[in-house]
Amino acid sequence: MSSTEQGTSSAAPAEPTTAPESAAAPEVPESFYYVHGKDKVVHKVSAGALQHSALIHGMISNLGYTEEQAKANPFPFENIDGDILQMVVDWCNQHKGKPTPPEDTNLPKQKEKLFDLVLAVNYLEIKELLTYCCKQVAMMVKGKSPEEIREIWMIPTDAEDEAAEKEAKKRAGKEAAGETAAAAGDAK
C-alpha cells in the first residue's frame, strides 16, 4: 500500500508575542488522519482539512482515534475512485481554515469526472464543495437550446421514460415469478 502525504504541513506557529499569557499557552499539535479510495492509495490529511467533511468529522468524533490508531486504520471509501478522492483531499487542504470564496475555478471541466466528484462530495457531506459542484453543473447548460440541454444532461424523452418504466415493470414481474417458483421448489 503506497502512501501520499498530502497537506501535512500546517502553518508555522507565530513567534511568541511579548504578552506573557500567549507565551505560556501550550501549542496543540495538529493531528492527522488517513483515508483511501478504491485504489487503496492512502492520503494523510490533517484534522483541520477534514473538518470540511461532515461525514469524516463525525467518524473522528465518534471513534476517538489516537494518531497511531488512525494511521493503522485509514478510513476506507471503496465507492470513491482514487483520483476523485485525491481531488477532494486537495480541495480540503486548499481550503483548510479559510473562508470559502464564492466561486471555485479549480473544479474539473470533464463532465464524467464532475459527475463522480459530485457523488463523492455528496457522500462525504462536504457542503461548500457540493455547492460549487452544483453551480458548475448548472453552468453546463448556460445559453444552450432545449435539445442541447437534453443531450448534455442525458434527459430521456417521455417515450423513452415510458419504455424504460415498462421494461422495469416487466423485469420486476419476472423476478417476482422466479422467486415464487424458487419458493415453491423449496417447499417441495
Place this chain on the structure above:
Amino acid sequence: MPESRFPLLQLPRVVLLECIENLDVFEIILFSLLSKRAKSIAKLIRLNLLDIHITCEGDPQIWFKVPNVPWLDWVIDYNKEKDSSVYPAFHSILEGPKAVNFLILHDNGNVIGDMKHMVEHICEVFSSPISEIVIFEESLIEWIIKFQPTIRHVRIRKGVVSSIETIDRILKNIDVTEFFGLEPLTIEEKSKTTEPIPSRSLFVFDCSWLTLPSILNGTNSILRLYDSKLTPCDINTSDGRKRIFPKYGKRKRKRKKNFNFTETEKETET
C-alpha cells in the same frame, strides 16, 4: 458514458434539486419543457413567485419579473424575422439601471396557441398566476376566462372586441381586481352595456357603449373616461345622476363615497 455528457437524473434527488436551483428563469423553463419527469422535478424546487405579464409589443411576448429582483425583466418573445434554425436565441439589453433578458422563440404560424401553452406551463412550474394581460387577440378572451378568470390587470387593445355581447361576456366572467383598461371597440354605435365593470381602477378610451348604470352598478373607485359624454358632475352628484338616469337618485349616498377619483376627457379633433 460519453465524455461530453452528464447524467443529471442519476444524481441523488437532493443534489439534483440543488443543481436545478442554480439555473436562471429561462433555463428552468427550458429544462422543464424537456419531459414530464423534468417538469415534475422543476416543480419541486423552491422557486420565487413570478410576476407574469402577457402582452404584444410588435411580437407576442410573455414578460416576467422575480419580485425580489426588480431591476431584471425576463421576456419570451415570439418572432419570425430570422431563419428558423437560429431559434431559440438569447439576447440581453441594458436600459439604464435595468436589464432585460430575452428568450426569442420561433413564431411558426401558431404563435397564440404556443404562447397559451407556454404561459400555462410557466404558471404551473412556478406556481404563479398571471398578473397582467393585454388582450391583443380575440381568442385570448375565452382562454383567460377558462384558465384564470380572476386577474389583477387587464387591458383590451383597440379593435379586439367586435360586439357588445363579447364585452358583456368579459364583464360577467373576468374578475379584474386592480386595473381595467378598454381601448376603442369596433362595435355598432347604438350598442350599450349596463353590466358593472369589475376592477378598482377603470380606464375607458371610447365610452360610446358605456352607460351611467354600468358605472353606478360597479365598484370602481378610480374612473378615467376618454371621449365621454358623462362628466364627473354626472357621476358624482345626485343632481347629475338624476339628470342622466332619474331612477338612480335613491343610490346617491352609497355611490358617492365609492369614487376616489373621477376624470373625463373629451378628445378634440384638430
